[in-house]
Amino acid sequence: MLTQQQIDQFHTFGVLILRNVLSNNDIAKLNEEFDTKLETTFRGEANGAKPIHCSWSNTGPDTSFTSSLLEDPRIYGIPEALFDDEVYGVSCTATSFIDDTPWHPDSDLFQLHGIKVIIYLETLNGDNGALRVIPGSHLNPYHDELHAIGMLADFGNRPLPSSPYLIESGLTIKDVPALICSVTPGDVIVFNFRIWHASTGGKFDRRFISNMFIKDPVTPEEEKAVSELIQTTNKNRVKRARETFPHPNPEYHPEWLSNPDKNPKRQCNIDWMRKKGYFEVYETSLI
């Protein structure tokens, strides 16, 4: 699936771009499901009635092709190649973005080995919202140094969240040195949860599918990090759902959990998540 050089590159830089992993037909199906879901999805507002991005879980029956990516060897084969230990697919979400995404990492947990495999449904470059990542920023001391200088966006800062460092410097997202991940539909970007990333210049309804994978924890520290992740992710998803749905649904739809086609990969993921307490946490909050 990945060459040894690609594996080494991923661990050094924290990011990999793989070209033409999905076909045009796949992208058309993803867009079709995305359209269906958007029609029934509420886009919240903030900052004086400005629309904000919306996001949903793809485990529902309307998006069965999208959620099957977690069980597609073209996708799960990537994180599996990166680690000797087992890796499990724990979520597949879609997001319709608007505006910029300020600089942030998805996690600061150094004992957590999380991988995102993401797919954009349109051609993107540095001028229209391509993902920007700071290569190597998943590693310390670099990762923490970016926190120390104030790179993390203050999401309470309105009208648009920005990093205290950028505000003080009079700089913008694009002034931060970074790799611009230009992509065409069918490409996938793989990144470590800890890498610092952002985007700028994207138009309304920039479409994004995110598949999250976690390496099986083998030490008590790694185990603790997975528990922390479950709690944090749940909190974030609940908040997001409040902004997105008038009538929230479960993050993991009962039909998906029932695994009607008895897909062994899905079952494996479900069993692992059950063991790790995912469903205990998530069942308390309908999202």
Place this chain on the structure above:
Amino acid sequence: MLTEQQVTQFHTFGFLVLRNIITEDEHKIVSEEVEKGYANKDKSEFIGGERLQLNWTNLVPISPYLTSLLENPRFYGIAQQLLGEDVVGFDTTSNIMKGDRTTWHPDAPPNLQGLKFTFYLDRLDGESGALRIIPGSHQVGFSDAIREVRLKDNNPGPPEDPGLAINEVPCHICETGPRDAVIMNYLNWHASWHGSSRRRMVTLKYYKNPKSPEETEALRKHMTEAIEDRKKNKTTINRTYSEFWLSNPDNSPVRARWISKLQEWGLIDKVPA
């Protein structure tokens, strides 16, 4: 001078792009001096593998303005701001690159404290030879990890999996205009891709006078290699200093101090009376 945030940015990422740091008039003078220098050079002296680089020092009588820039407070002052007061101006060079690429490399071994200003004098972007830098790669751990990555052009893996081409390495592309400069820590990994057959570059180079044993050892090692290289290859960057510059005709105290330091480091055998 730099703002506090620019200083932070330099130390965090190992480089900084300064926009329009030279005036249009200065750009004209600098370009003329580079062309004069190029006209003087033996064109058989292009070196550097794929990059096909011809370079020469600007510390010579035909480039008085470039010579003066090394001591100009606009640049020397910034070097002091970033490296501390005790900074030594090492050289200013002009370069013509005919090759379309420069492979990934840092300029110096770990612990060496120094920086260079680079001016490309023409507008460059990712498809025309702009400087590519891996931000943060001046940090030892990250730099060591990059050293292990297989690079098709200068650290290849096996033929069936040779590694990354220059333009595949995750990096920041420094798009620059004719009057811009990039200040870069010598330890940062950098490269270029798809350059034209006549890419111009001017550098101003500074070193921190080493303080710690590690810095002293790194400088000693670097200078020893530079001196050895100079003995072997008359066309390398590490040439001898001209009598013109060493004579310090304006009795600049800054230059006098630098000359004394360069002599101490073994780069100058004898200063003319």
